[in-house]
Amino acid sequence: MLAIDSGNTRTKWAVFTDDGRIQDAGVCLNAELAGFVMPASWKSCKRAIVANVAGEDVAVSITALLKKAEIAFVWAKAQAEMLGLLNKYEKPESLGVDRWAALVASFKRYLNQPACLVVNAGTALTIDAIYQNAFIGGLIVPGFSMMQNALLQNTATVNPQNGQAKTFPLSTADASYSGVLTAIVGAIVMQADKLESHCQDVPTVVMTGGDAVMLMPILTQVFGAKPVLAEHLVLEGLYLMGSTKA
Numbered sequence: 001m002l003a004i005d006s007g008n009t010r011t012k013w014a015v016f017t018d019d020g021r022i023q024d025a026g027v028c029l030n031a032e033l034a035g036f037v038m039p040a041s042w043k044s045c046k047r048a049i050v051a052n053v054a055g056e057d058v059a060v061s062i063t064a065l066l067k068k069a070e071i072a073f074v075w076a077k078a079q080a081e082m083l084g085l086l087n088k089y090e091k092p093e094s095l096g097v098d099r100w101a102a103l104v105a106s107f108k109r110y111l112n113q114p115a116c117l118v119v120n121a122g123t124a125l126t127i128d129a130i131y132q133n134a135f136i137g138g139l140i141v142p143g144f145s146m147m148q149n150a151l152l153q154n155t156a157t158v159n160p161q162n163g164q165a166k167t168f169p170l171s172t173a174d175a176s177y178s179g180v181l182t183a184i185v186g187a188i189v190m191q192a193d194k195l196e197s198h199c200q201d202v203p204t205v206v207m208t209g210g211d212a213v214m215l216m217p218i219l220t221q222v223f224g225a226k227p228v229l230a231e232h233l234v235l236e237g238l239y240l241m242g243s244t245k246a
Helices: 030-033 040-044 054-069 097-108 143-152 171-198 212-223 231-245
Strands: 003-007 010-016 022-029 045-051 072-075 085-087 116-122 125-130 134-142 204-208
Touching: 003 054, 003 231, 010 030, 010 040, 022 030, 022 045, 030 040, 030 054, 045 054, 045 097, 045 116, 045 171, 045 231, 085 097, 097 116, 097 125, 097 134, 097 204, 097 231, 125 171, 134 171, 143 171, 143 231, 171 212, 204 212, 204 231
Parallel strands: 003 045, 045 072, 085 134, 116 204
Antiparallel strands: 003 010, 010 022, 116 125, 125 134
């Protein structure tokens, strides 16, 4: 099975074997989809499942690619329940499908206790909570680059892209870079604390997304334990969702 996850900036894909292992994987900027060359591994795929939060233009490009490859496909959607996980969003179908896929994968593959915090650190940062077999809610926060760009665009002399992380910054560049990083980490830590208070148990923290590796050492130090890093979390969730339709 081929799983495709089109996010705000990049499209990720993975080819899964019948037993759920990733055989091949890759990534492409959404802006470069028109020139995407189909990998040889796609030829073994009989079907595909696609998550798209990037808009209609990307959907058209993905459709053209899969039709050219002669691969039957379905568009993934959030549902009220999947594989034993309940979706308590006010309108379950309106939950971002990438968030839902990450939640499903965390629930089925990484959850070893009643509570889990699922963090996708991409263009946007999503921080979603699972407790007792249910998604109970989450946050959407501007991602690291988005926060940096907001400072660049809305201030005359602040440039966080030239800064470094410091505990007590003594330059404008370091102050702004450290501020963005602290805001991101603070949002994650605050939600983890809230979930722990809610469930009276230390939650598993599962990390994915382009900025996850950067955040892992800081969060490990703050939590005193290493979060789970799942590079292909959304794609794993899509595979699980697609397998239920087999």
